[in-house]
Amino acid sequence: MPYATAADGVRLAYQVAGTGSALVLLAGQANTHHWWDGIRADFETGHRTITLDWRGTGDSDKPDEVYSTRGFADDVVAVLDDLGVRQAAVYGTSMGGRVAQWLAARHPDRVHSLVLGCTSPGGKHAFERxxxxxxxxxxxxxxxARQALLELMYTPAWLASTSGPYNTLGDPAMPVYAKRRHLYASNKHDAWDVLPDIRVPTLVxxxxxxRFNPAANAxxxxxRIPDARLHLIEGARHAYFDEFRSVASSAVLAFLREARQRPTAGLAHGKK
Structure with missing residues (x-):
């Protein structure tokens, strides 16, 4: 298992699979890279996919200290540095989408294109559950509580026809204190003021x-983001990428292909 070391010395476990241009996949709150297990293969043919276990989860260190979405973005940069990846496409879902906002706004040279899934700008402007x-x-x-979470993630038809495994329900081995730290980080997220600084092609x-993260946030x-477009998936709940895999993955892959063809992608920060 490879590890990157964050600026504060925390070890961050990460995983790499596939070939092609770099694509960072960022999971939801209190989840590990297993969040992506059901769909990661969709991206591995044309992309070198990079995931990580957030601090507090999986095989990463679990310090009992204040976490933030902005700090998580710095952790992603540490992983990219360890891999020698200068620039990547980034696909963040749920809390991972919140982290991706900071990553694109505060590290514009590291992000080529951006996909924000089932996420929110946070703060007073956001629509809360x-x-x-x-x-x-x-x-x-x-x-x-687990059943309630399942019903927020997936439609009744999906739950009636599948028996799992469900990869989006959190890291079962995560310490209680780390769960609280993740919840605090997600709840305190507010990137409203920096969203106009995101200057790469963006798909929401x-x-x-x-209802877990209300669709009105999209x-x-x-x-708020200058070069952003919207793709709504009719009837989908929070784990749209899992249940509506064929629709969602196809839309994201098409967007990433288009973004790669734009020679100024990732270079327009401050010039638009």
């Missing part, structure tokens, strides 16, 4: 039936 969603996830019965993808991102 409703109180009924928070109550369902906060149930004391672990089985009931969201399921229309996402148009906010598109309006």
């Amino acid at each position: 409703g109180p009924e969603v928070r109550r369902s996830l906060g149930q004391r019965d672990p089985a009931a 993808v969201h399921g229309t039936e996402d 148009p906010l991102l598109v309006a």
Whole structure:
């Protein structure tokens, strides 16, 4: 297992597969690289895919300290540095999409193109999940809370026809303190002011039936990021990329191919 070392000495486990131009895949809150297990193969033919275990998860170190989405973005840069990757396409989903916003805004030379999936700008401008969603996830019965999360991730039809494994429900071995640190980082995310600084081709993808991270956040991102377009997946919930794999992966791959053909992609920061 390869490791990168962050600026503060934390070891970050990462994984590489496939061949072609570099593509960083960023998972959701409190999840490891296994978030991508069901669909990673879709990208490996044309891309060298790079994932990591967030600090606090998987095989990475788990310091008990304040985490932030901006700090997670710095961790991604540490992984790219360790691999010698100067620039990559970035596909971030859920909290990974929040991290990707900072990555593209604060490290523009490292990002060629950007896909933001089922995510939010955070802060006072964002649309938050409703109180009924928070109550369902906060149930004391672990089985009931897990079922509530499953129903936020996937449609009833999908759950009725599949038995898993479900790769989007969090790292089961994650310490409780690290889960709290991840929740804090995601809740405190606010990239609103820096979104106009993102100067690479950007695709925003969201399921229309996402209540975990309301779909109303997607148009906010598109309006705020100068070179962004919107792709809504009808009927999809939070884990649109998993359940609606054929639609979602095809849309993302088509966008990445188009972005690679734009010679100024990743170089227009400050010139638009």
